[in-house]
Amino acid sequence: MRARFVIGKIIGAISTIAFVVVFDFFLFRVVNDDPVNSMFRGRNLTPEQLERLRVKFNLDGTKWEQFVAYVRQLLHGDLGYSLKSSRPVSEVIAEAIWPTLLLVGTSTLLAMIGIFIGYRAGWRRGSSFDATATSVSMVTYAMPEYWIGMVALGVFAAGLGWFPVGGLNDPGSTATGVARLFDQLHHMILPAMVLAIAYIGEYMIVARSAMIDTSREDYLQLARAKGLRDTEVRKRHAQPNALLPVVSLSAINFGFVLSGAIAVESIFSWPGIGQQTQFAISGPDFPMLQGLFLLISAAVILANLVADLLYGYLDPRVAGR
Amino acid sequence: MSGTVESGDEVKPVVASPAAIRWERRRASMGDAWGRLRSDRLAMISLFVLLGFAVMAIITPYVSDRADISAVNTADNPTWASPSSEFWLGTDHLGRSVALQVMWGARVSLFVGLAATLLTIVIGSVIGIVAGFFGGWTDSVLMRITDWFLVIPFLPTAIVLAAVLERSLWTIVFVIGITSWPSTARLVRSQVLSVRSRLYVDRARALGAGRVHVINRHIFPNVLPLVMASTTLAVPISILTETTLSFLGLGDPTQVSWGAILNEAREKGAIDRGAWWYYMPPGMAIVMVVLAFTLVGRATETVLDPRLRER
Numbered sequence: 001m002r003a004r005f006v007i008g009k010i011i012g013a014i015s016t017i018a019f020v021v022v023f024d025f026f027l028f029r030v031v032n033d034d035p036v037n038s039m040f041r042g043r044n045l046t047p048e049q050l051e052r053l054r055v056k057f058n059l060d061g062t063k064w065e066q067f068v069a070y071v072r073q074l075l076h077g078d079l080g081y082s083l084k085s086s087r088p089v090s091e092v093i094a095e096a097i098w099p100t101l102l103l104v105g106t107s108t109l110l111a112m113i114g115i116f117i118g119y120r121a122g123w124r125r126g127s128s129f130d131a132t133a134t135s136v137s138m139v140t141y142a143m144p145e146y147w148i149g150m151v152a153l154g155v156f157a158a159g160l161g162w163f164p165v166g167g168l169n170d171p172g173s174t175a176t177g178v179a180r181l182f183d184q185l186h187h188m189i190l191p192a193m194v195l196a197i198a199y200i201g202e203y204m205i206v207a208r209s210a211m212i213d214t215s216r217e218d219y220l221q222l223a224r225a226k227g228l229r230d231t232e233v234r235k236r237h238a239q240p241n242a243l244l245p246v247v248s249l250s251a252i253n254f255g256f257v258l259s260g261a262i263a264v265e266s267i268f269s270w271p272g273i274g275q276q277t278q279f280a281i282s283g284p285d286f287p288m289l290q291g292l293f294l295l296i297s298a299a300v301i302l303a304n305l306v307a308d309l310l311y312g313y314l315d316p317r318v319a320g321r
Numbered sequence: 322m323s324g325t326v327e328s329g330d331e332v333k334p335v336v337a338s339p340a341a342i343r344w345e346r347r348r349a350s351m352g353d354a355w356g357r358l359r360s361d362r363l364a365m366i367s368l369f370v371l372l373g374f375a376v377m378a379i380i381t382p383y384v385s386d387r388a389d390i391s392a393v394n395t396a397d398n399p400t401w402a403s404p405s406s407e408f409w410l411g412t413d414h415l416g417r418s419v420a421l422q423v424m425w426g427a428r429v430s431l432f433v434g435l436a437a438t439l440l441t442i443v444i445g446s447v448i449g450i451v452a453g454f455f456g457g458w459t460d461s462v463l464m465r466i467t468d469w470f471l472v473i474p475f476l477p478t479a480i481v482l483a484a485v486l487e488r489s490l491w492t493i494v495f496v497i498g499i500t501s502w503p504s505t506a507r508l509v510r511s512q513v514l515s516v517r518s519r520l521y522v523d524r525a526r527a528l529g530a531g532r533v534h535v536i537n538r539h540i541f542p543n544v545l546p547l548v549m550a551s552t553t554l555a556v557p558i559s560i561l562t563e564t565t566l567s568f569l570g571l572g573d574p575t576q577v578s579w580g581a582i583l584n585e586a587r588e589k590g591a592i593d594r595g596a597w598w599y600y601m602p603p604g605m606a607i608v609m610v611v612l613a614f615t616l617v618g619r620a621t622e623t624v625l626d627p628r629l630r631e632r
Contacts, residue, residue, distance in 0.1 A: 012468070019469045024481075031485050142557065142611035144564055147583060147604040154592045154600070165593070259476035263568060267587065277480065281569055284484050293481045300474045 005312055005319040013305040020297045025070055028290050029063065079291035084283055089291035092276060097295075099168055100265070100272030103191055104257050108250075110196035111203055111257075115246055118207025122242070123234050125212055134208070137201030145198035146263035152194050153267065163190045166269035191268040199257055206249045210242040217241070244315050251307030255300040357624045364620035367613035374610055378427045390417045390425060390577065404598050411598035414589040422582050423602045429578035431610070433493050434560035440498030441559065442552050445505025450544065452506070453513030454536060464510070471503040479562060483571040490573045497562050505551050509544055516543045546625040553618030557611040564607055579603040 045053075061069070073080065079089035114137070121130040157165045164187050169180065214220070215238060223233045258273075265274030273292060280288035312319030337345070358364055398416030402408055410419040452463040479496045486492045516522065522539050530538075566572060567580030582603040586592075591599040 015465075016469050016472050020473055023473075027481055027485055138615060139608070139612060142608045142615060144561055144568070144580075144583075144604070144607055146565070146568055147600070147607065150583065150587060150592055150600050151604070154595070154597055158593050158595060255474035256476075259474055262476065262480070263565060266569075277477075278569060281480065281484055281571060286485070289481055289484055293477050296477045297473045301472055304472050 002319055006309065009305060009308045009312070013301050016301050017298055020294060020301070021071065021074065024290055024294055025067055028286055029066055029070075074294075079294070080287040082280075082288045083285045084279065084288070089287050092288065093273070093291055093295055096271060096273045096276045098272075099270055100258075100261060100274065103188060103195070103265070103270060103272060104254075104261055106188065106192040107195035107199070108254070108257055110192060111199040111253075112250075113196075114200040114203030115207040117200075118204040119211050119234070119239055119242065121204065122208035122211025123215065123238065125215075130208075133204060137204045140197055140201040141205075143198065144263075145195060145260040146267055148197055149191065149194045149264050149267040152190050156190060163187075166267070168271055187268075187270075191264055191270055195257060195260055195264055198260055199253055202253060202256075203246070203249065207242065207246050210245040211238060214238050214242040244311065247311050247314065248307050251300075251303045254303040258296055258300065354624045358620055361620045361623075363616050367616040367620075370609055370613040371617065374427055374431065374606075374613075377424055378431050381424045381428060385421055385424065387425065390421050401594060401596055403596075410602050411596070413586070413591075413596075413599055419582075419599055419602055422577050423579070423606055425577045426579045426582055426603060427606065429490065429573075429576050430560055430563055430580070430607070433490060433497075433563040433578070434556055434610075436494045437497035437501075437559040437563065438552060438555045440494060441501045441555055442505055442548060444498060445502040445551075446509050446544070446548055448502065449506040449509025450513055450536065450540060453510040454517060454532070454540060460510075463506075467503045467506050470500070471507070475500045476562070476565065479566060480569065480571065483566055488571065488573055490576060493563055493566055493572060496566070497559050501555065501558065501562070505548070505555065508547060508551055512544050512547050513540055516540055550618065550622040550625050553614060553621050557614040557618070560607070560611055560614070579607050 077090055079093070081087065082089050082092055085092065117133050121127075121133040124130055153165060157163045166187075168187055169183055220233055220237055223237045224230075228236075261270075261272065262274035262277045264270070265272050266278035269275065273296065276288065277292050279285065280292060398408075398412055398418075400412060400414055400416045402412040402416075404411045408418050408420065410423065412418055413422070448463055448467065452460040452467075479500045482496045482499065483492055486496070517540065522535060525535055525539055563572075563578065564580030564583070567578045568584045570584060572578055572581050580603075583600055586596070586600040586603075591597075
């Protein structure tokens, strides 16, 4: 990989993060000119109390002074205080990250089964396997993930009672060690399956069309001419090359799965970033929303950077030698 | 362009006026496209489904009264009633008919979906055409901004925007439009780049055509089919986003939309009560409309872009 390619991608990612930081400030301090007023609307506060709140939330001074103070705070990892719990936003977020990573990671791994289905469908384009797989993934694509969650809860939790209705652990459970782990797993199965079902179709469709593109290449003809069996041609020559579009999809999908987790987590009372977002919306708890948006965006930007670099590594034509 | 049309070296006399020829060709190609679309059975079924929902959205105010689903008028109705001959899809916690809510919700969900798509396409096309046509630093700046919007996750952006703005239908339309234009812009730009370098554009320029003329007469008509295909594929995304935002409580509190019905169903405990008739119908409606738009969109895309035909 050329150094220029790597540096270019890194600078691009940094500029995007800078854009998000400015956008975040613009949204919560310029579009919404006086957040203190709108957050405490309806409560009888004296002008002095309002003034003190403005100082507390860094809303005094000119916009430029506010912006400088905001950036300085950010650089120190200080995201301000949540209105609801009065705890530092960074602390609340830090607690919520792990459940979300666990859920999103598990469901992404499950959804990646779609890649293999897509490969097979694309290899045998027009077969009944292809037709079935394509129609099923179109239907799952059309279903909102939170609605799948509601139906799953209705059938498997409220109806059949196979799974708990939500949370990370049974409330009041004193189990430790392996028992606790199993309990957590039991709680995670439904939400992880729901997210996986919602996104498996996308993996399948992209993997399928990547395979169709690859299947026209001359080197497959050569491989067949060498007398390789069909499965070998697919596994050793077609699949590795059809992997490229799937790599960039995974990064884009990371953003989608994270977004999908917002609604799904709140349905399953999963104590992660998504549930915190739902809490912050209903407040509205602006400092919390600001911090969450920054974190989710940064995570997605980073995932994109990793995918870009990986793509450059896997396909030297992109990055130059 | 008066009197003669050049084709290669020979000069032929013109039979009809240029406008008439143009319209004749357009009609022929539209007829051709429609013919292809008609042979796609799934796309035709989808069109009928969409027509059904459109008719439902239009006639709802004439066959029912909006007041029938406001809580003050439903005190006499049974609450949490399962589907019956009086209430086809049962009632909710306030005794409101679920069927009526879904019918009224169709209006909001379809309106927001279509209006937001229109905004998306307009922003995306303008930015794509300007960037592709003018090139240079205009292009660099616009594409930098497009890349920013493309990378930052679009639902969280829509959520924070909707959270700071006033709760209304127009806010939702604006929020979806402002977050989902980048892919259209990129698509349009690349098409403009390929059209711009074609010979007939050079020829028009050599004959003294100005920028506006070239854009209106040569660039835009050639980008239009692509924009149309991308529109049909953008509608389902807009509708899904609208339902998600209303589900998260960011919709207009005075309006009924499919997402808002699902949100209320969940909050009032329809799942624990086993009141499937409350959350199944709005969800099925979403799936049907989104699936139908996706199928029609894919079929349109295939008709307009012959390269996709073998898929």
